[in-house]
Amino acid sequence: MRTLNALPPSRLVFSLAAACRAHPVAEKVLVVHTYQIGWEILEALASHTGGWLNLRLATPLSLALEAASTRIAAEGSTLVPPALADAILHTAYDETPKGFFPEKPTPGLLAAIRNTMEELRLAGIRPEVLKVLHAIDPVKANDLAAIQTRYEAELAQARALDGPMVFQMAMNGSPTGRGLILVPESLRVDGLTRRFLETFTRHSTVVLREDPVLGLDSPSLRFAAPEPAGAASPNSYWFAPEALPSDRPALDIFAAVGERNECRAVLGRLLANGTPFDRVEIILADYPTYAPLLDDLRRELGGLPMTFSGGLPASRSGPARALAAFARWIRDGFPENALRRLVASGDLKVPEGLSGRRVARVLRAAQIGWRADRYASCLNGHCEELRRRLEDTDEDETTARRAARLDEARKATDWILDILGLVPLEDAPLAECLRAARTFLDRHVAIRSASDGIVVGRLRERLAEDARYDARAVSAVEATERIIALAEGISVDGSGPQAGHLHVAGVRQAGYAGRPVTFILGLDDSRFPGVTLPDPVLSDAERSRLSPDLATAASRSQEKLYTLAELLARLRGRLTLSFAAFDLSDNRRRFPSPVLLQAHRLRTGDRLADYQALMQAVGPPVGFVSAGRALSTDHWWLSRIHDRGLLLDARECVLAAFPDLARGAQAEAARARPEATPHDGKIGPAPELDPRTNRALTASASRLERYPDCPRRYYLQYVLEVELPDELVIEPGVWLDPMTRGALLHEFYHRFLADLVRTKERPDPRKHLDRAHGVLTEVIAEYKTRVPPPSEAVFAIEVEELKRSVKVFLQGEAERRSRNTPSFFEVSFGLKEAGAGAPSKPVEIPLPGGPISCRGKIDRIDRRPAAHEWEVWDYKTGTSRYFGANDYTAGGTQLQHAIYALAATQFLRQSEDPQATVVGSGYLFPTERGGGEEFRRDPARIPEALAVMDRILDLIRDGMFVGRGERCKFCDYAALCGSGAKDRWKALQGEGDPGVGRLIEVLDHA
């Protein structure tokens, strides 16, 4: 025999070679679990013997199809496509009256029922038998039997055959008598499959012996029992180390901090040793977790050649991600922010001239919130607003910029509405939903690589196949769940081992290629053996009572361990085992699998070695820093800045390499100095920001009040004009945010009181409650169109709360009824939307340091009983926590009452009462939350307020914008500021900085 590979082959290859030698020209059929495994065995055989003659591969099912081919052809039947089998099962389930299973099954339950039914049918348990066996709950037995009967009838009607039917037909046929059937003894067969192989091929079957597993009981599903020890490889003794007669196997064990470091350590070892890639197989105890990590690392390394036996999840590619996100957007009720994220991700093809980010900006600005029916109106409304602003010459933007923005919004609107137009109606046929998903893929998903193209092709194929067979009308949730499962469930790029490539495989597919260097990753005890969950349809006790052919949790666990033992036994060459000793996501330790303890006993010959001995031998886990070649940028940095596991101070070199970090470090150092610096917000003289000298500026009460609250926030908001994202976001338990709720109530106060003024009545809670509720209902209806509530239940709760606030408002009005007559509402000055009779110009406020122009809107002006006496009131709809009866400017944060008193005086004298005097100005809290409180300020003290305003403007003029850190928790700019503002403010107060001292004087004014 010519040996092409330096290492002896596995016993399976050896047995196969012997069969080929004994029957060189006869037709031979090697029965394998999958064709991929078969090809690997044949390649190993070729490598070992140089070739073979007249040998082909078959699976048990393909063999059964051959055996039953005459009858199948005569009946005109075909093998059922998976999509048709799914559709038939759905229909059978839906049409069966059920006593045990729910009317609407989850996809997981249906999958479990499908598996259980297949097991029952392979075990030869017919529906009629299931009902009379009394082995399981009778109601459940009835349900399962009825679903199964209907399922089989539908299959028969469609002339479609599934696996159990094919095996049944094959057993009733006559043997072909062609060639030898070669069956590896490790092939797993049960029930009908076993009976087919044992009876139909018994005269021509040759069992291929494999490397035995010693020390474990053989699972019943194995085709043949292992032969007695004797011709065993060293790795056969994994679970009987004490019996190992000769050389100990070459194996190594290591631990790592997290799975990524484990993978990185493997690749690092291979690169350091210069091991040819196609001599290596990497076996994963947890393929779904580790395969994507290896794929990431191989990409970081510039595309290390690697083949993956089970492929990689398509959900890692843009098209599958986009399709799943599209389906989730529909399922979740069309939340605008979900579509925005999808658009901004770059996974979609946006119209020419636009980018994903620009379309996302249009989406956000349109204030859609959620619900499909709002998209068209909100987007068109946004375009209309932009068109109006284009015509408005008062705006700051240039006409060209506004025109471009409008053009952008229109294009984006057409494109978004096209996507929306693809969405079928609620309870549409599933096929229609799947076709819509396919059109979405064709029209809107970006294909950026050949691999993306393959994913799109696979997705289109699956969508088309499912659409062909399933004609049921389904809910949007069911249809979208199906699309999500499809997008996330398929794998791509699966491949057998290839020349020049590392090969990665799961435990069941591994060890056949005969590669001399093997790594097995993921051997911690949570993964191997891990927990085997019982079947949700039939309990283990029911399965045991029904048939020995039905697997239980215990037998599946035994099977898992035995499969690994068989894999180990057939390996040759150098073996390295590893596990993640620390779970970085959960921040907790992980422990080695019992398999590793066996490995340690095997390599040391110490059959009594315990876990402590194992961990001592394994040594410290491989972490983020390690010697040797760096495999990624972060790895390179960490490898340069550590000394024997300790990280050194690498500040200087890191800052030299990253200039932005260096600037940040400078700012941090400046903020440690005793005096305030520009990095604290003390930017130096800025007279252009002072409305007393720069008369083009118009001040407002709210702006001035913002300064003492936090000068830095003032700077960010009004000087740098940092805009906050303006969007409607779903909060499941909230309809209106505080600002919108306040606007709604202001609208109600205005309309209701204006109506009373028109009818010359005064507010009376007993008389006007219904009328007030009528006005409130009108306003609420308008707001409901603008801001859709997340649910009717939430809406009802908030409406009740608003009604209670209206009651509080009416009571407050009744108490003041004898004194005042509300006369003017929403009197604006210096604002563009000034109402009838209101001054269109800003009012001038005479400060000691010079006059300023001011704008604002007075909520209401009341006429007092005494001649020429008036009061000015502002509604507050939040809490009254920050207002005190004895406050006047409250440290400069309440200046509005003074400015509005002066503005109202000017307004009244010009339009209503030349001798008008404002004798009271203040704040009303007419809501349930505000308790109907009233805070009145004395207009005689207005000069004090003007002096405080003057001091604030002095500080602004001098460029003093230090953060106070008082209300950072509720500040929209907290993400920009970071932490530490409060401590810095305290430190600056202690250092006697003159600017800080002047600010404190303002804050101290009561």
Ligand code: SF4
């Ligand atoms: S986060 Fe704090 S310090 Fe920064 S601007 Fe807001 S309130 Fe001021």
